[in-house]
Amino acid sequence: MRATTRDRVVIVPASVLISMLLAVSGIIALPGDPRTGFGLTRGNQDPASPPSPPSVSLAPDNLNFGNQVVRRTSAAQRVTVKNTGGESLYFDSVDLGGDNATAFAILKDTCTGATVDPDRACILDVTFTPLVTGGRNARLKLNNNALDSPQRLRLKSIPMTWLRSNRREDKNQTVFPTPVKFDSIAYQNLRVGSES
Numbered sequence: 001m002r003a004t005t006r007d008r009v010v011i012v013p014a015s016v017l018i019s020m021l022l023a024v025s026g027i028i029a030l031p032g033d034p035r036t037g038f039g040l041t042r043g044n045q046d047p048a049s050p051p052s053p054p055s056v057s058l059a060p061d062n063l064n065f066g067n068q069v070v071r072r073t074s075a076a077q078r079v080t081v082k083n084t085g086g087e088s089l090y091f092d093s094v095d096l097g098g099d100n101a102t103a104f105a106i107l108k109d110t111c112t113g114a115t116v117d118p119d120r121a122c123i124l125d126v127t128f129t130p131l132v133t134g135g136r137n138a139r140l141k142l143n144n145n146a147l148d149s150p151q152r153l154r155l156k157s158i159p160m161t162w163l164r165s166n167r168r169e170d171k172n173q174t175v176f177p178t179p180v181k182f183d184s185i186a187y188q189n190l191r192v193g194s195e196s
Contacts, residue, residue: 051086051118054146058082058153065128065157074128076107079153081142082121089116091144094124096155098138103130104155111142130159 059080068074083089091111096104108125116122130136140153 053085054083054087054089054116054118054144055085056081056089056142056144056146056148056151057084058142058151062154062156063126065155067160068128068130068157070130070133070159072129074157076125076127079124079126079140080121081111081116081124083116083118085146086118088118089144089146090114091116091122091142093143095141095143096138097141098155100136101138103136103157104128104138106140126155128155128157130157133159135159 059082063077063079065074065077091114094106094109094112096106105127106124107127108123111122111124114122124140126140128136136157136159138155140155142151142153143149144151
């Protein structure tokens with residue numbers, strides 16, 4: 001195509017003219033042009049990548065209540081449940097399961113029924129109350145919309161039958177919080193060395 005100026009004729013290739021018209025109309029972007037056009041993103045002609053699906057991170061990834069006196073409730077231990085994905089994470093439920101699930105309890109649960117945005121978290125507080133001696137194991141099961149749902153977190157502890165008291169009046173005395181049998185006579189909450 002020919003373009004006429006005052007004193008000279010300039011020949012412009014048709015491909016350049018078409019590119020210029022498309023750039024002006026916003027259908028394509030020329031190099032260095034920050035504008036967006038049909039199907040274009042700023043500075044890039046590829047469409048944006050979709051966000052990653054929701055993903056769960058547990059901290060810590062297990063709870064160990066250590067040695068715990070029978071029939072006494074432990075201090076609560078906290079699990080922080082974080083959404084490390086790019087989309088919202090929705091929790092249907094958090095359940096206790098396993099062989100000794102009844103020895104554990106969920107004291108606080110901000111996850112069940114919650115929608116957790118990316119890079120945000122909810123919390124679970126768990127306690128342990130053994131009724132008999134011997135190792136105890138259970139698990140928390142988290143049901144949600146993450147690809148690897150349900151996630152499982154291990155819970156464990158070792159119940160004990162006695163402890164050393166920290167009370168001043170019981171200093172250096174052993175306290176039995178559960179019935180202990182001596183010579184066929186049952187004693188409960190009796191300070192060793194005291195009279196019955």
